Amino acid sequence: MSVDNLAPSQSSRPLGQLDSHVESFIVHLRAAGYAESTVSKKRSVMASFVRWVARKRLEFPDLNESHGAAFAKRSPRKSKAHVRFESAVLRLFFGYLRLATGTSSPAAAIESSPAGELHRRYVDHLRNQRGLAENSIRVYSPYIHDFLTELEARFGTLFPSRLDAPTVQEFLMNRIQDRSSEYTRLLVTSLRSFLRFLHLCGETEIDLSVGVPAVRTWRQATVPAFLSTDEVERILSTVDRTTPRGCRDYAVLLLLARLGLRAGEIVALELGDIHWRMGEITIRGKSRVQDRLPLVSDVGEALAIYLSNGRGHSSSRRVFLRFFAPCVGFAGPAAIGHIVRRTFAQAEFHRTGRGAAHLFRHSLATRMIRHGASIAEISEVLRHRCNNTTEIYAKVAFEALRGVARPWPSTGGAR
Numbered sequence: 001m002s003v004d005n006l007a008p009s010q011s012s013r014p015l016g017q018l019d020s021h022v023e024s025f026i027v028h029l030r031a032a033g034y035a036e037s038t039v040s041k042k043r044s045v046m047a048s049f050v051r052w053v054a055r056k057r058l059e060f061p062d063l064n065e066s067h068g069a070a071f072a073k074r075s076p077r078k079s080k081a082h083v084r085f086e087s088a089v090l091r092l093f094f095g096y097l098r099l100a101t102g103t104s105s106p107a108a109a110i111e112s113s114p115a116g117e118l119h120r121r122y123v124d125h126l127r128n129q130r131g132l133a134e135n136s137i138r139v140y141s142p143y144i145h146d147f148l149t150e151l152e153a154r155f156g157t158l159f160p161s162r163l164d165a166p167t168v169q170e171f172l173m174n175r176i177q178d179r180s181s182e183y184t185r186l187l188v189t190s191l192r193s194f195l196r197f198l199h200l201c202g203e204t205e206i207d208l209s210v211g212v213p214a215v216r217t218w219r220q221a222t223v224p225a226f227l228s229t230d231e232v233e234r235i236l237s238t239v240d241r242t243t244p245r246g247c248r249d250y251a252v253l254l255l256l257a258r259l260g261l262r263a264g265e266i267v268a269l270e271l272g273d274i275h276w277r278m279g280e281i282t283i284r285g286k287s288r289v290q291d292r293l294p295l296v297s298d299v300g301e302a303l304a305i306y307l308s309n310g311r312g313h314s315s316s317r318r319v320f321l322r323f324f325a326p327c328v329g330f331a332g333p334a335a336i337g338h339i340v341r342r343t344f345a346q347a348e349f350h351r352t353g354r355g356a357a358h359l360f361r362h363s364l365a366t367r368m369i370r371h372g373a374s375i376a377e378i379s380e381v382l383r384h385r386c387n388n389t390t391e392i393y394a395k396v397a398f399e400a401l402r403g404v405a406r407p408w409p410s411t412g413g414a415r
Contacts, residue, residue: 017060018053022046025096031315032326045089065094115148118160122197131288135264135332143190147171160203165211168195172212185215227363231349232257238347245323247310249339251302252320256340256360258299260382262286263333263357269319274303283383291383333357365390 025046029039052071053063068090072083123141126132132140150171151159168191176184195209227235236253240246255261255269265283273282279300280292295303303319314321318329330336340356365378379390 018050018063021060021097021100022050022093024100025093028096029325032328033312033314034325038325041085042089042092045086046093048086049090049093063094065091068094113152115152115159118203119145119148121201122194125197125201126193133264133286133288139186140190140193143187144194146175147191147194160198163198163204163208165208168208168211169213181215188212188215225359225362226366227359229367232360232363235343235347235349239343241305244310244312247302247306248320248323249343251299251306252336252339253343253360254299254302256336256357257364258296259293260361260364262361263336266320266336267318267330267333270317271307271319272317274319276300285383286385289383293381 026039026043029042030036034042049068049071052074053060053067058067069087071090072086078086119141122144123137126137126140127134148159151163151167155162172187172191175187192209192212195204195212196207198204199207199209236250236257239250239253241250252266255266256263259281261283262285265285268284269281273284274295275281275292276295279295281295281299283291283293285291307319311319311321312327314327316328321327321329322335336357340360344350344356361382365382368378368381369375375390382390384390
């Protein structure tokens with residue numbers, strides 16, 4: 001059925017309940033830090049939506065994102081930019097409405113097909129049984145969604161019982177054509193994880209994960225990129241700490257440079273995680289593990305200045321907030337990478353490779369090993385679960401390696 005022909009309710013509907021939620025939504029926008037001019041534009045859209053709902057005689061409990069899409073497309077004469085703006089306002093409103101009423105999102109509902117149900121079970125397994133972080137789940141999930149979609153189209157609803165190693169390998173080989181090695185690695189990892197899940201829950205009689213070809217990698221083949229001490233200090237010195245955004249960015253950069261935190265750990269940092277009297281900070285790391293690190297003086301000072309002068313008022317418990325409305329916590333680790341790349345540009349520093357934020361973590365480990373720290377000590381500071389992960393930093397201790405290197409054979413070769 002076309003969205004322009006949504007069936008209206010046959011009963012008369014008072015608009016009081018919808019009006020009440022719209023007014024609460026406007027209050028929420030102001031509290032979130034939106035400028036008054038922006039709030040006025042969004043209020044105008046919501047007023048038009050209320051009138052449209054009244055004409056369609058729709059019931060408030062039945063409203064969802066499909067009605068918002070129908071409203072935005074109601075007039076073909078409107079510009080694309082205006083349609084996008086109205087759609088964005090309605091998506092924001094329904095997101096607020098779900099939080100305010102505790103209802104689920106129709107748009108985010110899990111597909112009712114067998115493939116959709118299996119995908120939902122797998123995501124629950126990753127979250128509740130494996131304890132994976134939400135960011136890791138977002139990485140795995142799209143690969144498995146594509147895999148299940150293709151299998152269901154090919155075999156119908158009986159696809160789990162007809163799954164075999166050649167089918168998996170065929171899917172893999174078709175997908176990795178002209179793709180990067182990183183894409184291939186993530187696809188292989190996701191498939192292997194999902195096939196183990198199928199065997200664990202009894203959907204397949206044998207563990208098909210062993211049939212997924214390995215991606216050839218050379219462990220510790222390269223020296224990790226890092227910043228020298230002078231480069232770190234030069235980058236930090238370019239931040240304008242007289243502005244609220246500068247206070248925030250400087251505190252973020254110090255957490256990366258002094259404590260070697262991951263981007264996701266900075267995003268997840270909450271106000272209650274900073275223990276001022278004890279001089280400690282709680283870090284929510286991988287696999288939901290919580291660790292405590294010392295709150296070194298310059299990091300603590302930067303955080304205190306940001307919280308006092310740069311953060312502003314917000315109901316969010318996250319330490320670091322968006323600079324523009326809505327003034328809530330960062331959506332994900334990519335925001336930290338954006339802060340780092342912007343600071344690099346200001347410092348006219350040109351990095352090589354990927355992982356701008358992670359570069360500070362490598363740099364901290366490099367400085368530690370060059371000052372005599374052991375692999376075990378570095379592993380403890382970086383909170384690696386396995387010391388093997390830390391071994392690559394031994395390769396950056398160039399002076400120490402020269403001391404154990406064997407001399408070059410003399411003329412005539414070794415004897």
